[in-house]
Amino acid sequence: MGNRSNIQRAFEQGQGVLRLVPNWVPRSFCIPGRRIKLHPDDYYALGGERGGIDERWFSSTTPADNGPLTGEHEGLSEVVLELEGKIEKFLLRDAVAELKEELIGQRIWDAYGSWPMYSKFFDNLDALPFHIHQDDIHAGLTGQMGKPEAYYFPPQVNNHGGNFPYTFFGFEPGTSREEVKECLMNFARGDNMITNLSRAYHLEPGTGWDVPPGVLHAPGSLCTYEPQKASDVYAMYQSLAGNTVVPEELLWKNTPDNKEGNYDYLMGVINWELNTDPNFKSNRFMTPVPVNPLEEMEQEGYIEKWICYRSEAFSAKELTVLPGSSVKIKDAAAYGMIMMQGCGKMGAWDIETPALIRFGQLTHDEYFISENAAREGVTISNPSKTDPIVMLKHFGPGNPDLVIR
16 A cells, blocks of 8 residues: 555645556557557567567556466556655555545545546557457456447557558347357357458547447557556457467456356347447547637647547547647546657646657656646646647546537
8 A cells, every 4th residue: 555645745746646657568469569659679578478568558546457477566557756866656546545536536436436447558460359348237247347448549659550450340230149159159169250240440540439348349450549447357259360369268258157158148248239230330430529619729729629428437538739838728527648749848747758668667648637636727838839749638437528429
């Protein structure tokens, strides 16, 4: 447990804004796309057995579920305090437990007693296998929460599209349950060909998708910013993705022990209506939506857009502060943020976008803004004459500012 005085000191030092430590997460079944600014020598810093680092988690109080080799605090964000030349670190989870509503706001604290979301960069060279995230009911059978998530593809980290910049979502309308169940039963017999029943969509930088729990998806190879509910549940329904063989144990991941081997249970995890929606793209695709009229914002020196706005569990914005501008930005709720471009000042903090980060290195590109600081307004100054400041901001459930769907 972090020392209370250090948590309070960090909170006061940042005037209600906490500085976070880069939080790198490996996945044994992934090949890093090398677009998340980690040094080229460090993508396998945890060893080949753990797999490559292809994720960076933001504002996370959720531990990663990476099997028996998972590190003690893997997936959990840390706060950094620099005091009299010394570095102290403690978990954001402990800061939330200590500061409660002072940090995350009365509404979130009363409803959840925790910070109930996180975001990440997901950076895979290939597409992921076709998989599903359980809803609250099915995840609850293993003592966990369901997992809605959303995608946004930031232009700044998509200098290349990877090997397969297309995502399979759901099933073609008219697909039968029997066809899907047969694929699941063929999992251990080679390629179960389940994506033959699906539809792939080309991924576009600067756009995104909403993915409720129960929707099957095989995320493509763009580097993805992913706000999501504070959960790491999933099950893989595809046995062969490209040249990657998926272990059968992942088909039954997060399935109750008494349901393993029960293919009807796996079928029940699928939200059939959402997966076969004939208007899937119009209902799930997201293009950025300006928070206020563009001309009005540009005159004040900034542009802010909703980038993830279809889920009740979280939301996200992209904020651009124009060169030479200083603006005071107010929000109705606490949020985490990650810098994408530029450098300058945000309240008491220097903010900057590193070009390259060593594993274990501290940065000034990620922060958590308390609800009071967000409501009072955070002043962001961009001294550059040419380069905008661009940051992504991730909010918890029920954002009072969000009025669109």
